[in-house]
Every structure is written in structure tokens, then in C-alpha cells.
Amino acid sequence: MVFPALPTFQRELGGSTAWVTWVLTAFLVAAAVTTPILGKLGDQFGKERL
Numbered sequence: 930m931v932f933p934a935l936p937t938f939q940r941e942l943g944g945s946t947a948w949v950t951w952v953l954t955a956f957l958v959a960a961a962v963t964t965p966i967l968g969k970l971g972d973q974f975g976k977e978r979l
Contacts, residue, residue: 931956 931953939949 935949935953938944938952939946944952
């Protein structure tokens, strides 16, 4: 969901290519860290309670 918006972020916020790369990296790291945690919580408490 973030990837198609990166050129817009770069253009609107005046970021460099390196900045855009860091934004994408931060998004992917956050997703990689939170997905297993939320999966474990969903298994423990049920998806309706989360």
C-alpha cells in the first residue's frame, strides 16, 4: 500500500531517493515486527476481541 505512494511522498515533501527508501524500509520493518505479534495475540484472545 505504501509503494505506489512513494513518488507522491517524494514530490510533495521534497524528499530524496534515499529518504523514500528509508520510508519504505521503515514500513516493511514495522510490518515484519507487528505481524507475528498480532498473529500470536489473535490466536490467544481471538480475532473478534482484537
